[in-house]
Amino acid sequence: MSLFGANTGFGSGGTGVFGxxxxxxxxxxxxxxxxxxxxxSISCLAFSPPTMPGNFLIGGSWANDVRCWEVQDNGQTVPKxxxxxxxxxxxxxxxxxxxxxxxxxCDKTAKMWDLNSNQTIQIAQHEGPIRTIHWxxxxxxxxxxxxxxxxxxKFWDTRSPNPMMSLQMPERCFCADVVYPMAVVxxxxxxxxxxxxxxxxxxxxxxxxxLKHQHRCVAIFKDKQSKPTGFALGSIEGRVAxxxxxxxxxxxxxxxxxxxxxxxxxxxxxxxxxxVNAISFHPVHGTLATVGSDGRFSFWDKDARTKLKTSExxxxxxxxxxxxxxxxxxxxxxxxxxxxxxxxxxxxxKNYIFLRNAAEELKPRNKK
Amino acid sequence: MTVCNFFLQGRCRYGEKCWNEHxxxxxxxxxxxTQQPSRGGYGNRVWINPxxxxxxxxxxxxxxxxxxxxxxxxxxxxxxVKSSDFSFSGQNRFSALASHSHSDKDVQSPTDDVDTIQxxxxxxxxxxxxxxxxxxxxxxxxxxxxxVSPEELRLEYYTGRASGDLQxxxxxxxxxxxxxxxRVQELRTMSSSTRISxxxxxxxxxxxxSTHEFGSSASGFGTTSSSSSSSSxxxxxGFGPGSQSSSGFSFAPSKTGFxxxxxxxxxxxxxxxxxxxxxxxxxxxxSAASFSFAGPAADNKSSAAAASSSVSAFSFKPPPGGSSGxxxxxxxxxxxxxAADTGLFSAHSDxxxxxxxxxxxxxFTLGQIPLKPPPADLLVV
Numbered sequence: 001m002s003l004f005g006a007n008t009g010f011g012s013g014g015t016g017v018f019g020x021x022x023x024x025x026x027x028x029x030x031x032x033x034x035x036x037x038x039x040x041s042i043s044c045l046a047f048s049p050p051t052m053p054g055n056f057l058i059g060g061s062w063a064n065d066v067r068c069w070e071v072q073d074n075g076q077t078v079p080k081x082x083x084x085x086x087x088x089x090x091x092x093x094x095x096x097x098x099x100x101x102x103x104x105x106c107d108k109t110a111k112m113w114d115l116n117s118n119q120t121i122q123i124a125q126h127e128g129p130i131r132t133i134h135w136x137x138x139x140x141x142x143x144x145x146x147x148x149x150x151x152x153x154k155f156w157d158t159r160s161p162n163p164m165m166s167l168q169m170p171e172r173c174f175c176a177d178v179v180y181p182m183a184v185v186x187x188x189x190x191x192x193x194x195x196x197x198x199x200x201x202x203x204x205x206x207x208x209x210x211l212k213h214q215h216r217c218v219a220i221f222k223d224k225q226s227k228p229t230g231f232a233l234g235s236i237e238g239r240v241a242x243x244x245x246x247x248x249x250x251x252x253x254x255x256x257x258x259x260x261x262x263x264x265x266x267x268x269x270x271x272x273x274x275x276v277n278a279i280s281f282h283p284v285h286g287t288l289a290t291v292g293s294d295g296r297f298s299f300w301d302k303d304a305r306t307k308l309k310t311s312e313x314x315x316x317x318x319x320x321x322x323x324x325x326x327x328x329x330x331x332x333x334x335x336x337x338x339x340x341x342x343x344x345x346x347x348x349x350k351n352y353i354f355l356r357n358a359a360e361e362l363k364p365r366n367k368k
Numbered sequence: 369m370t371v372c373n374f375f376l377q378g379r380c381r382y383g384e385k386c387w388n389e390h391x392x393x394x395x396x397x398x399x400x401x402t403q404q405p406s407r408g409g410y411g412n413r414v415w416i417n418p419x420x421x422x423x424x425x426x427x428x429x430x431x432x433x434x435x436x437x438x439x440x441x442x443x444x445x446x447x448x449v450k451s452s453d454f455s456f457s458g459q460n461r462f463s464a465l466a467s468h469s470h471s472d473k474d475v476q477s478p479t480d481d482v483d484t485i486q487x488x489x490x491x492x493x494x495x496x497x498x499x500x501x502x503x504x505x506x507x508x509x510x511x512x513x514x515x516v517s518p519e520e521l522r523l524e525y526y527t528g529r530a531s532g533d534l535q536x537x538x539x540x541x542x543x544x545x546x547x548x549x550x551r552v553q554e555l556r557t558m559s560s561s562t563r564i565s566x567x568x569x570x571x572x573x574x575x576x577x578s579t580h581e582f583g584s585s586a587s588g589f590g591t592t593s594s595s596s597s598s599s600s601x602x603x604x605x606g607f608g609p610g611s612q613s614s615s616g617f618s619f620a621p622s623k624t625g626f627x628x629x630x631x632x633x634x635x636x637x638x639x640x641x642x643x644x645x646x647x648x649x650x651x652x653x654x655s656a657a658s659f660s661f662a663g664p665a666a667d668n669k670s671s672a673a674a675a676s677s678s679v680s681a682f683s684f685k686p687p688p689g690g691s692s693g694x695x696x697x698x699x700x701x702x703x704x705x706x707a708a709d710t711g712l713f714s715a716h717s718d719x720x721x722x723x724x725x726x727x728x729x730x731x732f733t734l735g736q737i738p739l740k741p742p743p744a745d746l747l748v749v
Contacts, residue, residue: 087523088526129523131519171515174517188515188517212488213498214500214517216517236497237501238497261495270495272497273495338518338521339518341521341541
């Protein structure tokens with residue numbers, strides 16, 4: 001897959017908006033800017049799966065819309081289509097064949113968007129805003145999993161208005177991830193539940209959270225054989241926990257690391273601690289990217305337990321991130337995440353989605 | 369290279385000639401609390417080597433400082449006991465240290481926990497991190513914290529904005545913030561009564577509940593009077609009679625006023641309703657209520673499911689009509705209303721003989737702490 005090419009070529013970004021102000025802090029990394037970004041904060045990003053040619057990016061936002069862009073090999077982004085919900089969109093995902101996009105919203109519904117016909121239909125209903133949506137493709141079934149603030153996790157087969165299954169959770173769902181046959185859901189009050197999806201979804205284990213504060217994001221990682229083996233859990237306290245499901249030595253294998261904190265080089269001055277808004281694993285290298293409220297993204301190698309790179313600070317928090325299917329593109333969204341309340345919310349401020357060439361920077365560090 | 373165990377113990381006789389690695393960094397740095405001396409150290413070793421090899425690959429020059437903010441500390445600041453799981457999860461060569469520290473952890477005493485809590489509170493206050501989060505120190509979770517995610521708060525704002533009434537949102541945020549501030553401050557300054565309540569909460573959740581309840585009902589409305597240890601976390605105390613605003617903040621139900629510290633997962637309570645996105649939890653309200661006051665014994669600490677489910681149900685939307693709290697709220701609801709009626713305190717006539725005895729006694733007997741507020745004249749302030 002061809003690369004974007006040197007970043008320098010895109011110094012001015014897709015729109016050339018900031019061609020003049022090169023020191024503009026809204027894009028200090030000089031990454032490619034996606035054209036026609038949403039008008040309000042971007043809550044989620046998802047790239048198309050490998051089953052379809054090309055790279056298509058879907059982004060859901062607090063402006064109730066879901067947008068689709070085609071990302072071309074030369075780095076140009078072309079807005080393709082848009083759909084609306086009646087409430088802010090909190091999560092999006094693709095079906096495994098790349099023909100449908102599922103969107104979950106605060107309007108308590110989830111919709112299936114058929115990209116070929118550009119039509120949407122509602123496929124799920126909850127009693128509270130739906131916070132997460134994932135497509136599950138099992139050998140003997142396929143369904144959409146929705147996690148909601150109504151404390152239930154429901155599974156839908158998109159053709160029926162009633163869920164195939166509904167599982168009760170101890171608390172509101174805050175984030176989830178699915179890599180067949182494992183699903184992890186992190187809830188409020190530090191709840192952490194792992195589900196196994198073979199045959200039919202069932203609860204596998206409840207885990208005592210390794211973190212002390214509110215869970216914010218979770219991402220499953222795979223082992224060398226591409227089997228899901230653990231997950232990374234981020235909290236509002238600038239910390240990520242790496243947790244293996246069945247490690248040979250839990251005390252040694254599981255660990256947490258601090259991230260997204262201001263430069264507290266000495267313990268004398270208090271550091272600023274920012275929430276980790278999203279975590280994504282590189283599909284090829286297995287290294288991970290975290291984005292935080294401090295407006296930075298960082299790349300990490302969890303096996304070597306080192307940091308690979310931290311970006312410059314953007315002027316807004318980074319709210320979402322994702323890798324494309326072959327790991328060449330890293331997309332991240334710069335918009336306000338409400339981490340400081342409504343006082344810092346400026347509806348006029350432009351929101352951005354940036355695309356970065358991720359092929360080189362995420363190579364794992366060689367272990368000693 | 370393997371790390372030289374003797375060097376780690378300070379007695380390597382080969383010194384510079386040793387074939388094994390003598391790590392140069394000191395253990396110190398960012399770890400919080402004294403129980404994890406090697407945390408900073410590990411992080412350092414890991415950092416130093418790669419940078420020496422590859423040099424200049426890292427963007428942030430400071431990231432490898434001893435107390436590097438982005439340190440891969442073991443069990444980073446996490447609950448002390450829990451961190452034993454993570455600490456030393458470093459590479460095997462650190463096993464010597466690992467086992468050493470491991471034993472440290474095993475004998476964690478409650479006072480260490482309390483220290484950790486104090487430090488964590490201090491950090492929480494100064495770091496600017498999201499305030500509306502639960503907090504825990506292994507093995508227990510501390511009450512008095514409300515768990516609300518930024519998205520939920522934002523949704524409330526948007527809903528309020530759409531309906532034209534942002535005042536309810538502002539009020540609830542203000543209350544939550546006040547409640548958080550006072551709870552954090554309380555834990556940070558850790559008066560002896562707070563200390564007692566915290567320690568018992570961490571060790572024995574069920575009994576703790578009762579103390580909390582008491583406290584809460586008494587000060588339901590923010591007064592920190594309660595002579596008892598219960599924390600008041602109330603600070604914000606009652607969420608006042610939340611206006612039944614359309615934003616379904618369900619703060620409205622208030623009645624409970626419970627200051628959240630009520631129970632373990634009081635967090636639930638506290639803002640209770642807060643999390644309520646306009647649609648509603650309705651049903652859970654009942655369970656929430658019961659949870660809070662009625663059978664506290666039941667809830668808590670099972671850390672999992674059941675307990676938490678009832679707990680979380682706090683979001684209360686009082687059964688439609690916002691009547692005074694769900695029936696179950698029972699004790700709670702009642703006491704609070706009663707409290708409200710009498711202006712916070714019970715009249716002597718309201719109390720049973722046992723309750724009166726408890727109030728007049730020097731100390732509360734765990735398990736028999738009254739659910740109703742004390743009579744004003746019995747308060748020792």
